[in-house]
Amino acid sequence: MKGRTVTTAVPAILLLAVLLAACSPFRPDARTEPAAPLPTGYTLYSAQPVETGKWWEALGNAELNHLVETALTANFDLEQAWARLRQVRAVAVQYSAGKYPTLDATGDYKHTRSYTKGAKDGATTSETHAVGLEAGYELDLWGRVEAEAKGGELDYRASREDLNASAMTVAGEVVSRWLEIQSQRRKERIVEEQIKTNLTYLELIELRFRNSISTALDVYQQRQNLAKVKALLPPIKSQEQLLLNELALLMGRPAGSVTLAEAEVPEPRELPGLGLPADLLANRPDVRSAGLALSSADWSVAAARADRLPSLTLAGTGQFTGAQLGTIFDNWILTLAGAVVGPIFDGGYRRAEVDKARAVVDEKLGAYKSTVYTAFKEVEDALAEEKWQKEYLDALSAQLEASRVSLREAVSRYAQGLDDYLPVLSALMSVQELEVTMATERTNLMLYRVALYRALGGTWTDSLADPSLAADDANTEQTGTKG
Incomplete structure (x- = not known):
């Protein structure tokens, strides 16, 4: 009767452990209130959707x-981000591995030779062969393993959003450099x-001078202005090469x-669709990354709190042993064990560790608020710059014109x-300086539009794939074809 009680109690204890594991008492509460509330709208309004x-395709x-597209697959910063x-x-997979049991194969061979003084046979030898399996599993009573796995998954998703943010930066930088190069070429043509x-x-003034209508000073002043304009070319060409x-x-x-190829700097079209400031939470990868990092920190607190309570580990070993290889499967041993460890x-x-994890949450919360308001500021900055630039x-x-x-x-x-x-020289210099300034400022207007696109974010980066994995697949396919 007593043996039956013990036998019945074991499954009951296991069932209780499973139920406790399902409870996850330290699971972080969902954040229902916005950590960084945003205004209901921007200072400017657009009726466009x-x-x-890929906003740059609209430039035609x-x-x-x-x-x-080339930069998105070959940029070195993106290569490092991938x-x-x-x-x-890989770290996320390692954290998730704790949710599953472990199974290891074991093998053992022992050769013993002993000698007994005075014995009839003198020395004796013995051999032992063993093969088996060892299994282990930690019952997640308090949700520590789940919290670590969830944190690892969120860290992975945050890292992907960081990559998306880098991709948006690269795309914006390529477009900006292209615009600046075309602007330098436009200024070169103007000069x-x-x-x-x-x-x-100069030819007209020299003619007038030879006819005693103009003075030598007029000639020198015009030559000076010509030299001044010619001096503008080298810096323009130098800057173009640096931009390239x-x-x-x-x-x-x-x-x-x-x-x-040479191209004209396009004029910005009508203001693109801005949506609501709250849309930045979904459209800006840096904001999404900061939010995921905050959630991961919440789960780290749960893991740290659960780590203060006892853990229950189950272990099992099955082994075949024999004095010879031929008889190794004649004998077997099965061992089941449980261990409770508590601080x-x-x-x-x-x-x-719990206090540290909570402090990390406060840090991540501050970083999230800063990221959200920085995103909103960048949109407002771009809108203001474009408005006043016009x-x-x-x-x-x-x-x-004047x-x-x-x-x-x-x-x-x-x-x-x-x-x-x-007066002619003064007016001529004014016109020519304004022509160059106009070319620069028209480009700046387009650069402010690029800044607006970058500030609004987007979801086009979700379709990006790791170029190294694509190359591996191509190499594998090519090798299979050759085989």
């Missing part, structure tokens, strides 16, 4: 599209036209290996001998 795809340049993601994925214009003015080198690095290529005194180590360009256009009218009037008065050459 929210676009979360096939070469630019190719540049971005490698980090694989590392975190070359200005050099021709100044040469024409930066673009090559973004694409994972050596400097000097990238060439671009009694650890100098406050586990309690301090007004600035309108003012510059009016100024340029300068051109002033130049025509100054040239007319100079030709009639009513004024000296200084």
Whole structure:
């Protein structure tokens, strides 16, 4: 009767342990209230639908599209991000492994030779052969293993979002460099036209000087202005080359290996769909990453609290033994065991681990709030910059038109001998400086639009695949074809 009681109690204890494990008393509570509440709208409004795809394709340049796609597969920062993601994925698998039992194969061979003084046979030998299996399993009574596995999964997802954020940065940088290169080429064409214009003015003034209509000072001043304009070309060409080198690095290529066809800097279209500020929580990968890191920290607290309670481990061993290989399967041994380990005194180590985990949660919460409000600020900054840049360009256009009218009037008065050459020179320099400034500021307007696209985020990065895995699959397929 007593043996039956013990036999019945064992399954009952196991069932109770399983039920306790299912309870997970330290599971973190869901965060129902927003950690960082956002305003209900932006300062500007757009009736356009929210676009979360590849925004640069709207610029309508096939070469630019190719540049971005190349960078997304060959950029060195993204290559490192993919490698980090694989590392975190491996760690997540290691954490999840604790939810399953372990099974190990064992083998043992022992050869013993002993000698007894005075014995009839002198020395004796013996051999032992053994093969078997060892199994172990920790019952997750308090949810520690589940918490660690959940934290590892969230860390992996956060790492993927970090990669997505890097991809968005790379795409934006490629588009920005392309725009800046085209802007430098536009300024180069403007300066070359200005050099021709100044040469024409110089020839006319020299002709007038030879006819004693103009002074030598007029000639020297025009020569000075011509030299000044010519001096603009080397920095422009230098900056273009530097930008090309930066673009090559973004694409994972050596400097000097990238060439671009000339294209006009496009004008920004109507304001893209902004959606609501709350959409940033889903569309910005850095915000998603910060949120996942916060959730992972919550689960770390659960794991640290559960680690302060006893753990129950089950172990089993099955083994075949024999004095000879031929008889090894004639004898077998089966062992089942359970072990309970609980902390009694650890100098406050586990309690301090809980305090540390809670402090990490506070840190991650602060980081999440900062990331959310930074995302909102970047959208507002881009909107403000574009709005005021448009007004600035309108003012510059009016100024340029006024300068051109002033130049025509100054040239007319100079030709009639009513004024000296200084008003002409002043107006000419004003027009030419404004022409270069307009080219720069029109590009800046487009760069602010790029900043807006980057600030709004998107979901196009979800379709990115690890280039190294794709290369491995291609190599495997090629090897199979050859075989």
